[in-house]
């Protein structure tokens with residue numbers, strides 16, 4: 001049985017393009033995977049806490065030496081990591097904010113990038129101290145941007161710090177199969193927005209269908225890996 005983890009990180013409601021498009025993906029995915037299961041987490045409307053001093057000291061204390069308070073400090077992070085580990089496919093709706101990821105999604109990343117759980121660290125190994133601990137997962141990021149031209153070769157590509165950051169941090173924990181689907185021009189509206197949303201919708205529709213029939217094959221997408 002395939003398991004999908006669906007995350008939405010836009011604080012907006014009905015006006016959110018990422019929210020609408022991820023919801024359409026899930027509808028299609030459920031139709032193609034009638035025996036699949038979905039976990040939904042709305043981190044846009046229910047923001048996650050930032051990491052704190054007690055979180056950090058607990059995370060860097062070996063599990064068998066953690067006090068009850070330390071275990072408590074990591075409870076939500078453990079739950080989020082367990083949720084991630086259960087998923088075969090992760091779908092995340094991510095708004096493009098100030099040239100990068102919104103703080104709500106960054107809070108999620110900080111909660112799931114965990115030493116001993118999603119990456120290993122061996123300070124004695126000077127050559128390759130870090131090793132990813134997440135394997136065999138794919139991720140689709142549905143990103144919406146207000147301006148245009150942030151894609152490969154576009155006039156704003158150099159200001160797009162979200163795609164490369166996301167690819168780097170996911171690769172660090174072992175999620176190296178990332179597909180980015182982007183909609184642009186929210187701030188302008190009109191035909192450019194409509195066409196961009198339609199293109200994103202088509203790509204997501206293909207992806208939701210493809211995962212069943214050609215699990216190794218991804219076509220026509222802005223793929224970062």
Ligand SMILES: Cc1cc2nc3c(=O)[nH]c(=O)nc-3n(C[C@H](O)[C@H](O)[C@H](O)COP(=O)(O)O)c2cc1C
Pocket residue numbers: 010011012015016017018019094095096097098099100144145146147148186187
């Ligand atoms: C706080 C904030 C910062 C934004 N920064 C940018 C930006 O740097 N570049 C850009 O093209 N659009 C920017 N936008 C526009 C959003 O990317 C756009 O509205 C997008 O559609 C948001 O995703 P959503 O529709 O799922 O909420 C920003 C919007 C907000 C609210």
